[in-house]
Structures are given as C-alpha cells and as structure tokens.
Amino acid sequence: MTANGRELRLESISSRFIGGRPLARSGQPGQEVALSSALPAYRPYQDDTVHIEQAYVQRFVPVARVQDVPVLLVHGGGMTGACWETTPDGRPGWLTAFLRAGLPVDVLDNVERGRAGWCAVPGVWPGEPITRGEREMWDVFRLGRPEDYPSRTYFPGSQFPRGGLEAMARQGVPRWPANDALAERSLRDVVTELGPCVLVGHSQGGGLCARVALARPGLVRQLVLLEPHGLPEVPPDLTRHPPQLTVVGDYCGESDLWSGLTADMRRHTAQLRAADLRADVLDLPAAGVRGNSHNPMMDLNSDEVAELVLAWLAGTRPDGDTAGPGEAASR
Secondary structure, eight states, rough: OOOSOOOOOOEEEEEEEEEEEEEESSSSOOOOOOTTTTOOOOOSSSSSSEEEEEEEEEEEEEEOOSSSSOOOHHHEOOGGGGGTBBOOOOOOOOOHHHHHHOOOEEEEEEETTGGGGGOOTTTTTOOOOBBBHHHHHHHHTTTSSGGTTTTTTTTTOOOOOHHHHHHHHHHHBBOOOOGHHHHHHHHHHHHHHSEHHHHHHHTHHHHHHHHHHHOOTTTTEEEESSSOOOOOOOOOOOOOOEEEEEEESSSSGOOHHHHHHHHHHHHHHHHHHHHOOOOEEEEETTTTTOOOSTTTTTTTTTHHHHHHHHHHHHHHHHHHHOOSSOOSSOO
C-alpha cells in the first residue's frame, strides 16, 4: 500500500445514519419562532417525535481497491470527521491518503458531532456542552509550552503548520463530557451495522475504538490508535483481539497530562502482550520521525505518518495474512 503515486478514482460515495432512538415530545407548544422573513411565525409542535443519538457515516470506495473491508476513521473529542479530510493548511488529509492506497474508507461523525446532529431538547443529556478554544488546543494538542501561547512560539521542530491553530479551532464543535458511554454505544452500533472493518481512532476516539474492539473482536479486524485515552482494562482471560498499533507523537515528556496518558498506553499494550496478543507501538520520535503533535494527521509530515500506518496495515491484513511490508512499529 502507498498513499502516493496512484491515481485516485472513486467508484462511489454514499452516506447513512446509524443507530439512535426516537424521542417523543409532549406538552404545550414552545416559543414562537420565524424560520425566515418569508414565513409567518409559528410555535413548533410539542406533541411530536424527534430522532436523536444517531451517528453519521460517509463511505468512499476507490475503483482500484485492494480489499473490501473498510477503514472506519473515528475522530477525537470535540472534533468531527472533517479532521481526516483536509489539514489546517489545506493539504489533502488521511482520507485521501488511505483512498489512494486502495482502501475503502468510512468517515464517522459520532453521536452529537457534525452531521450526526445533537439533541436540542433540554434535560435529555446530562450536564452542559463545552467547546474547546485555541488556548486549550495549544496546550492539550502539544503545540508549545502553555506560557508560549501568547507569542505562538511552537516547540522546536514542531510539525504543526504555522498559522493552523485558528483553522483547527474552527473545526471544533460542542461536546457533552457526560456522553462518553453514549459515544461508545453509538460506535458499537456503527461497527455492528457495517460488519468487518478496520478502526482508526484518534484521542477520545482511540479509547472508544479500543473498548469496541473488546466488545466486537470478530468484526474489528485491525485497530490503529492515535494517542488514545480512555483505554480499557484488558481481561486476563482475553484470547481474541485484533492486531493493534498505537501511535505516539513528540513532546509527551513536556506535559504532565501526556506523561500520564503515555504511561496508560504502555499499560494497555503490556496487558495485550501478556495475553500473547499482537500490540505494536509506533513511537514516532524513536522511529526518527520528530515534531509531531497530538494530531499527526494534521501535521506537516502527515503523509509520512500515514505511510507508516499503511505499511503496518498491509503487514496485518484483515484476511489474517501477517506477511507484508516491513513493520514501522516496535513490538
């Protein structure tokens, strides 16, 4: 597989909504609203049924595909599937790289995000939504030291595109922190409906993918986790689990948060290996790939990182053939 040098032609593009539930509303009509200057004001019906908590999946199928098992790209917290489409500085994202490599790709907007929509009925979801701002992104995504945010002084050698912080912040959407279990259930429903698939999850999405892989080991054929958090405990009697690759970027030692999270990634990997299951780690700096932020699919060397992931996927084919290009990961 390679992300470059291959003409990209698509056989089809499609989409669907998966899961969710109907919610009956009853009571008095709500406040009066006007939907445009051409329409009279009215009160929306309260005795009606809305649909909430569905996921949105968009599928892209290349003409020259090398397998039928799709790759499901799962965004992180406060983000949508747009994070895979285009980098903050306008380059083609991992969606294009994976399609050029001949892989069918599904891009997820999980429950409450993007085109999946969110529940506007008060009191249904606990707590209040939050939206991540530029300063928090600077810190959590490891672009530079917190004290260097006002001057936008990046870590030395940082691969995150200069001037891309504002573009990345525009991708941010509201999230409900109390909805993690709901997001996991939604992803499990998506995998169940799609059937056999490869999961590639980032950040919160990586933790969700790891938990769903435990619940659906027969359907998740390969698992790539980009700096995941919320990783589950591995049952001591686990005997079936897809090959897993965990990708870790640079500057983790500069952050107490990420020092703790990388320790948790090591814990999860060790538990899988103790069960004699394949759990590889692609430590990018150790592999000579330096400067990556928490978002390697957005960094200036995103294509290089994608190639390493694609090489690993080719070496752990969904059909069970583990022979393939040299591994970029350490085991």
